[in-house]
Amino acid sequence: MTKYSNPEVLVETDWVKQHLGQPGIRLVEIDVDTKAYEAGHIPSAVGFNWQTQLQDQLRRDIISQEAFEKLLGDAGISPTDTVILYGDNNNWFSAYGFWLFKIYGHKDVRLMNGGRVKWLNENDKQLTTEVPKIVPTHYKAATPNLELRAMLPEVLQAQAGKNCNLVDVRSNDEFTGKVIAPPGMTETAQRGGHIPGAKSVPWNTAVGADGTFKTADELRAIYVDQKGVDPKKDSIAYCRIGERASHTWFVLKYLLGLPNVKSYDGSWTEYGSIVGAPIEK
Amino acid sequence: MNHQARVYENVFEMLPSEVNPTPLVRINKLNPGAEFPLYAKLEWVSPFGSVKDRAAWELLRDLEDRGELVPGRGMVEPTSGNTGISLAAMARARGHRLLAIVPNKIPLEKKLLLKIVGADLEVISDELCPAPGLGDGSINLAKTHAKASAQKYVLPNQYENPKNAEAHFKTTGPEIWKQTEGKITHLFASLGTCGTVSGTSKFLRSKNPNIKVIAVQPTEGHDVPGLRNVSQLGVSKLFDPSLVDDILEIDFHLAYTRALELCQNEGLLAGPSSGLIFEGALEIVRRDKKGHGVMIFPDNIFKYTTNMTKHIPGLSDGTQPK
Numbered sequence: 006m007t008k009y010s011n012p013e014v015l016v017e018t019d020w021v022k023q024h025l026g027q028p029g030i031r032l033v034e035i036d037v038d039t040k041a042y043e044a045g046h047i048p049s050a051v052g053f054n055w056q057t058q059l060q061d062q063l064r065r066d067i068i069s070q071e072a073f074e075k076l077l078g079d080a081g082i083s084p085t086d087t088v089i090l091y092g093d094n095n096n097w098f099s100a101y102g103f104w105l106f107k108i109y110g111h112k113d114v115r116l117m118n119g120g121r122v123k124w125l126n127e128n129d130k131q132l133t134t135e136v137p138k139i140v141p142t143h144y145k146a147a148t149p150n151l152e153l154r155a156m157l158p159e160v161l162q163a164q165a166g167k168n169c170n171l172v173d174v175r176s177n178d179e180f181t182g183k184v185i186a187p188p189g190m191t192e193t194a195q196r197g198g199h200i201p202g203a204k205s206v207p208w209n210t211a212v213g214a215d216g217t218f219k220t221a222d223e224l225r226a227i228y229v230d231q232k233g234v235d236p237k238k239d240s241i242a243y244c245r246i247g248e249r250a251s252h253t254w255f256v257l258k259y260l261l262g263l264p265n266v267k268s269y270d271g272s273w274t275e276y277g278s279i280v281g282a283p284i285e286k
Numbered sequence: 287m288n289h290q291a292r293v294y295e296n297v298f299e300m301l302p303s304e305v306n307p308t309p310l311v312r313i314n315k316l317n318p319g320a321e322f323p324l325y326a327k328l329e330w331v332s333p334f335g336s337v338k339d340r341a342a343w344e345l346l347r348d349l350e351d352r353g354e355l356v357p358g359r360g361m362v363e364p365t366s367g368n369t370g371i372s373l374a375a376m377a378r379a380r381g382h383r384l385l386a387i388v389p390n391k392i393p394l395e396k397k398l399l400l401k402i403v404g405a406d407l408e409v410i411s412d413e414l415c416p417a418p419g420l421g422d423g424s425i426n427l428a429k430t431h432a433k434a435s436a437q438k439y440v441l442p443n444q445y446e447n448p449k450n451a452e453a454h455f456k457t458t459g460p461e462i463w464k465q466t467e468g469k470i471t472h473l474f475a476s477l478g479t480c481g482t483v484s485g486t487s488k489f490l491r492s493k494n495p496n497i498k499v500i501a502v503q504p505t506e507g508h509d510v511p512g513l514r515n516v517s518q519l520g521v522s523k524l525f526d527p528s529l530v531d532d533i534l535e536i537d538f539h540l541a542y543t544r545a546l547e548l549c550q551n552e553g554l555l556a557g558p559s560s561g562l563i564f565e566g567a568l569e570i571v572r573r574d575k576k577g578h579g580v581m582i583f584p585d586n587i588f589k590y591t592t593n594m595t596k597h598i599p600g601l602s603d604g605t606q607p608k
């Protein structure tokens with residue numbers, strides 16, 4: 006069995022339990038349901054709110070470098086810390102957080118395999134409502150590494166040039182345009198469908214019954230052999246607003262080690278609203 | 287207590303049991319099978335209004351017996367409404383509290399009833415995107431509270447606690463056996479936590495292993511409170527496929543239209559999950575031709591008027607002055 010290309014970016018719940026409270030280990034919970042943290046979290050974990058803390062509150066964008074520095078400083082995180090991210094919905098928004106941490110150059114950030122549900126259902130794992138006491142730091146981020154992020158012009162070029170794997174990670178109903186967004190989700194687009202030439206690989210194909218990632222061999226068989234993602238080409242993953250895309254971006258870049266993988270966080274809410282952009286159903 | 291005179295010292299004495307069963311009522315106009323009588327077991331004829339009285343009582347008594355409920359510590363439970371209503375009403379009458387975690391899509395009537403009977407309510411937005419390993423939002427949140435605030439909450443856990451199925455093994459099963467004088471050939475039930483089907487089937491099969499157990503479930507994307515589609519069944523740890531012969535997947539709109547037919551033709555004020563079960567029973571009557579069927583009708587229509595207006599065209603017409 007082959008290993009993940011970058012096995013160090015993934016930790017198991019047992020590893021987290023063993024390393025709780027050790028210096029230099031910091032836990033951050035990022036959920037879709039922003040109330041989950043308050044109800045109970047892993048002892049010593051801080052919580053980030055994806056709606057108010059990970060997005061620019063004025064324009065549609067990721068948070069600025071200053072805002073990222075303030076967020077991490079206020080959370081008591083130093084650039085040399087090992088940061089473990091975890092969250093609900095199989096780590097959707099913690100994968101988005103991971104992507105953001107990498108854009109701002111944080112060296113050692115990892116995802117907890119299986120997310121909060123796995124921890125919750127293991128009898129030997131504790132949760133608390135206690136908010137940790139934080140000693141703020143002066144966090145200094147690197148200049149953003151925008152190599153990890155695809156913007157619209159690049160996506161349009163990739164679509165026209167057909168020289169890049171476009172991976173649509175949304176559900177089948179979103180891909181075929183039957184629905185524009187999953188039920189209950191408020192952010193939508195003007196049109197349904199997908200980017201012409203995109204391959205449909207729903208994000209959850211990457212995880213097993215317990216929510217943990219499939220093995221490297223299984224992942225390679227799915228993405229490369231079955232779905233035709235060409236490992237010699239660049240890749241762009243997209244979804245609706247960038248959270249599920251980050252999950253697949255993580256799989257392609259870190260678990261499978263594909264060369265140049267970007268997440269298109271504008272995703273369908275941007276693309277599906279562009280006047281004149283080509284769409285397939 | 288005296289079941290004949292129906293005089294009771296407290297409401298709990300009224301709970302159903304072999305000596306005080308919920309009624310079995312025959313379907314007359316709507317059953318075309320001359321050689322296949324169908325009887326509905328009216329679970330709403332129970333003090334707190336649904337089949338969930340049985341499980342709630344068993345779960346609550348077990349927690350009391352084990353000393354889990356002490357002053358300052360109540361219960362937290364994920365519920366589509368009925369378990370919460372039974373549990374909260376029982377709990378308050380016995381001096382305990384319940385925090386009910388409910389999905390937003392349950393009918394408004396149930397949310398209000400939960401508050402009326404004294405539950406604390408936490409409503410969560412509906413499942414976002416069913417996926418492996420995620421479980422269910424309300425179950426996860428209830429488990430989170432029970433784990434993070436164990437001093438405040440204990441989780442009865444109807445989805446995993448064998449006491450839920452045991453309640454039906456002890457009461458529903460023996461009632462049906464006695465009421466049909468052992469003649470039952472087919473049992474029809476729905477799948478939610480699967481406590482009803484597992485406990486009742488296990489008892490009846492111990493009496494007669496040939497009894498066919500038919501479970502119905504709504505098609506995906508349904509809005510039938512209390513029930514689960516196969517894709518959602520993973521969380522129901524009490525589901526035991528060996529206790530079920532057939533699982534019929536039925537268009538969820540039929541839950542509402544069949545319920546309406548039962549209300550208007552049989553005088554049975556059945557709720558949507560009963561409607562779905564009835565549709566499943568009719569399919570089997572057509573298939574097997576002969577038999578003696580018992581359908582467990584979980585609750586009545588009173589809590590579903592809002593849902594009914596979504597499925598029955600014109601239902602709300604004429605309810606306002608012109």
Ligand SMILES: Cc1ncc(COP(=O)(O)O)c(C=O)c1O
Binds near residue numbers: 479481482511513
């Ligand atoms: C209206 C209704 N029908 C059916 C069921 C299913 O019963 P069980 O959970 O025992 O499978 C429930 C249970 O929640 C219910 O509330």
